[in-house]
Amino acid sequence: MKRIQRIAMCVFLMMPMIAAAGEIIDGVIATVSRRPVLQSEWDEATRFEAFMQQKPLSAVTEKDRVSALQRLIDRRLLEAQMGSPGYLAPSKEEVRSNLAKLRAQIPAAQDEQGWQAVLVSYYLTEREIEDHLRTETQMMNFVEVRLRPNVHIQPEEVEGYYRAQLLPDLEKAGVKLVTLQEVEPRIRELLVQQHIDQLLDAWLHNLREQTPVHSTVPLPASPANDGAGGA
Numbered sequence: 001m002k003r004i005q006r007i008a009m010c011v012f013l014m015m016p017m018i019a020a021a022g023e024i025i026d027g028v029i030a031t032v033s034r035r036p037v038l039q040s041e042w043d044e045a046t047r048f049e050a051f052m053q054q055k056p057l058s059a060v061t062e063k064d065r066v067s068a069l070q071r072l073i074d075r076r077l078l079e080a081q082m083g084s085p086g087y088l089a090p091s092k093e094e095v096r097s098n099l100a101k102l103r104a105q106i107p108a109a110q111d112e113q114g115w116q117a118v119l120v121s122y123y124l125t126e127r128e129i130e131d132h133l134r135t136e137t138q139m140m141n142f143v144e145v146r147l148r149p150n151v152h153i154q155p156e157e158v159e160g161y162y163r164a165q166l167l168p169d170l171e172k173a174g175v176k177l178v179t180l181q182e183v184e185p186r187i188r189e190l191l192v193q194q195h196i197d198q199l200l201d202a203w204l205h206n207l208r209e210q211t212p213v214h215s216t217v218p219l220p221a222s223p224a225n226d227g228a229g230g231a
Helices: 002-014 039-053 062-082 092-104 112-121 126-150 155-173 180-210
Strands: 028-032 035-038 213-215
Touching: 028 039, 028 062, 035 039, 035 062, 039 062, 039 126, 062 126, 062 180, 062 213, 092 126, 126 180, 155 180
Parallel strands: none
Antiparallel strands: 028 035, 028 213
16 A cells, blocks of 8 residues: 555655656646746655655655756746856865765654655656756855845844844753853844845745746745745
8 A cells, every 4th residue: 555655645646747648748837928837856855855854755745756856947037047057056075065065954864775765756866956056056156146245234134133032942841041242143143134034035925926937837925925935
């Protein structure tokens, strides 16, 4: 029974369109400024996100799949703003380092046999994981370069977070209190990242408004409107 369920899930997550004559073809699920997003790309992105969360494929919902498609489209929108495909891309060494750190966080992947078993369970290869990590890092680098210069954190913001958020949390946890001077750099960086997230949501919203995006799958409301999302 379990074997049948695994086969069914594999077909559900990896299934491209099948022609009447039995020939397997890859369907176009969406277009971003006339650039196609393929069914296979969507399926792989869904499996990769499940892998990153260490969420069994059997637990992936249709909402998860639609969210993965939205993020895939958002990445296409950002890629169009980058110009050169290799702009701010990480080195091979950085990708391998990120892969090693990721693997170290997965208990079942501590040895090679366990690692390969994890990959098989998500129908992914190590090369595909590296490709996704490279893309994710490149996107983060691009967002940082474009948006961080627009973020300016005032001292009162840092102090406000310290007094209204951090101190109450520390007192509630019953741990030793820290001074503002000790944690000011970390609070400042946290606030910077929060502001970058807000700017990114607004930027993606504007890009969706300005770019022809067509999808055969109904997409969720814009993050700029509902406060969710990200690239």
